[in-house]
Amino acid sequence: MLEEKQRLEALKTIAETLNESVDREGMIQDVLDQLIAITHFESGWVFLESGNVQLVADTSLPEALAMHEKAAMCGEDCYCVSKYKKGKLTRATNIMNCKRIEKAIVKGEGDTNGITHHATVPLKTPTQSFGLLNVAAPYRDNYDQAELDLLESVAYQMGTALKRMELYEVEQQRVHMLRHLHTLSKEIQEAHSFSDISQVSMRNLKKLSSILRVTLRLAGNTYGDQVSDSSAMSTYTLSEEGDQLILFIREDISDMEEEMLHLAVEYITLGIRERKLKEREKELARFEERAKLAQDLHDSVNQLLFSVLLTAKGTRAISMEEKVQEQLHHIQTLTSDALQEMRNLIQRLKPQGMEEGVLAGLTRYAEKIGLAVKTASNGTTSLPYRVEEVLWRIGQEALHNASKYAACQQVTLTLTKGIEEAVLEIDDDGRGFDHAMSESLPSYGLKGMRERAELAGGRCMIESTLGKGTTVTVTIPTQKEGGLA
Numbered sequence: 001m002l003e004e005k006q007r008l009e010a011l012k013t014i015a016e017t018l019n020e021s022v023d024r025e026g027m028i029q030d031v032l033d034q035l036i037a038i039t040h041f042e043s044g045w046v047f048l049e050s051g052n053v054q055l056v057a058d059t060s061l062p063e064a065l066a067m068h069e070k071a072a073m074c075g076e077d078c079y080c081v082s083k084y085k086k087g088k089l090t091r092a093t094n095i096m097n098c099k100r101i102e103k104a105i106v107k108g109e110g111d112t113n114g115i116t117h118h119a120t121v122p123l124k125t126p127t128q129s130f131g132l133l134n135v136a137a138p139y140r141d142n143y144d145q146a147e148l149d150l151l152e153s154v155a156y157q158m159g160t161a162l163k164r165m166e167l168y169e170v171e172q173q174r175v176h177m178l179r180h181l182h183t184l185s186k187e188i189q190e191a192h193s194f195s196d197i198s199q200v201s202m203r204n205l206k207k208l209s210s211i212l213r214v215t216l217r218l219a220g221n222t223y224g225d226q227v228s229d230s231s232a233m234s235t236y237t238l239s240e241e242g243d244q245l246i247l248f249i250r251e252d253i254s255d256m257e258e259e260m261l262h263l264a265v266e267y268i269t270l271g272i273r274e275r276k277l278k279e280r281e282k283e284l285a286r287f288e289e290r291a292k293l294a295q296d297l298h299d300s301v302n303q304l305l306f307s308v309l310l311t312a313k314g315t316r317a318i319s320m321e322e323k324v325q326e327q328l329h330h331i332q333t334l335t336s337d338a339l340q341e342m343r344n345l346i347q348r349l350k351p352q353g354m355e356e357g358v359l360a361g362l363t364r365y366a367e368k369i370g371l372a373v374k375t376a377s378n379g380t381t382s383l384p385y386r387v388e389e390v391l392w393r394i395g396q397e398a399l400h401n402a403s404k405y406a407a408c409q410q411v412t413l414t415l416t417k418g419i420e421e422a423v424l425e426i427d428d429d430g431r432g433f434d435h436a437m438s439e440s441l442p443s444y445g446l447k448g449m450r451e452r453a454e455l456a457g458g459r460c461m462i463e464s465t466l467g468k469g470t471t472v473t474v475t476i477p478t479q480k481e482g483g484l485a
Contacts, residue, residue: 114138188271406430
C-alpha cells in the first residue's frame, strides 16, 4: 500500500524532473528510475509508439527479461501492447500475467525475481496517446486503487511532457526550415542571372526534408535532376513565360513542410519576376540610350551634313569656274555619301524591329504571331524616336493581347503622324471583353500600356465590347514641353 506522503513525494519529484527535461528518452528514464526508487515497485519499463511500439526505458528488469540484450522485450506480442493498440487500454489497470515472462518461464531462461504480473497505464493527454508505462513488484498479481491512481497521475504528467517536447521539436524544425527559407530568399536577391537563381533554388530546396529531387525549367533552360512521372511529383508554374519548378516529394509530407514548400515556391517566383524585370529595365535602358543617340545624330550631325549638301549644290549653281565646280561636286558627293552613312547608322540604332519605322515593325510583328494585318498611314511628319519607341512597345502589347486572348483573325493598324501628336490605332475583330469589369482586375498588360503612354505625356484609350472586338487608341505628343522633340 502507498502512503499519501509517499504518493505526494513521488509526484513532486517527478514533476520537477519533467519541468527540467528537454530530452525525451532521457526524461522517461529519469522518471521511471525515480518512480521505482520512491515507491515499493521493483521493476518498470516504458514502451513508446513511433510507427510501432518499442521499448525506450527500463529499470531493474528481472533476468528473464534483461538477458540476450533484452530480446524478450522486443516485438509487440504481449497482452498490454495488444490491448493498447486496439484502443481498449484507456486508464491504469491490472494486467493478468505478463506474456513476456510467461515465454521466459516456458523456455526456462533466467530468473523472474518473483514477478508474474504487472500494472500498466497509457501515457497520454486528453487528445493523444504516446505509449505505455508498466510497473511490477514480486509476488503480486494485483495492484490496489491507490497504486493505480498514482500511476495515472505520473502517466498523465509524462504524457503532457511528451506533448510539450513534441511541440518544441516541431517548432525547432520550423525554425530550422525558416532559416533555410531566409537563406533562399537572400541568395535569390543576390543572384545575378537565371542560372544563379536555379542553382540557389535547387541547393536550398533540397535542404527541406520532404524534397528528394528538383528540376527547374527557367528562361528556356532546364536545370537539376531528371524527374519521371510520379504521384509524388508536384509541378509549379513560375511565370507567364511557362517557367516551371518540378519537385519529387516524399508522400508523407507534413502540413508544416508543405507550408514551407509553398513559401519557398513564392520566394523563387518573386525572384524570377524581379530578375525578368531587371532584364527588361536593362533592355529598355539600352533602347532609350540608342534612341537618344539616334535623335542627337539626327538633330545635329545629320542636319549639318544636309546643310553642307544644300550649300554645295547652291554654290555650284552660281559658280562658273571649272575648278570650283569640280571641288564643289566632290564636296557634294562626299557629303551625300556621309549623309547616307549617317542615315544607315541612325536606322541601326533604332530598337530591333523598328528599323523601317514603327508601322512596318508592328506589321511584321503581327504577322510573326499569326495575325492578318491591314495598315493605313496618314501624314508625312517625321516622328521623334522617343515617340516611335512608345508606340512600338504599346503596339506590341496590344497585338500580343489580340493574339493570345481575343481569338481574332485580323487586325487593322492605323498610324496618323501630325505636327503636334501621333496617333496609333489597333483595331481587332476578336471576341472582345467587358472593359468595365476589367478595370477592377490586376491586368498588368493593360495597366502597363496606359502607364507607358502617360509617362510620355500621352494617353491610351481601350474600347471593347463582348463579341465585337477591341480598339486601342494611343496618342503621344510629338513635341516636348518647351520646344520641339
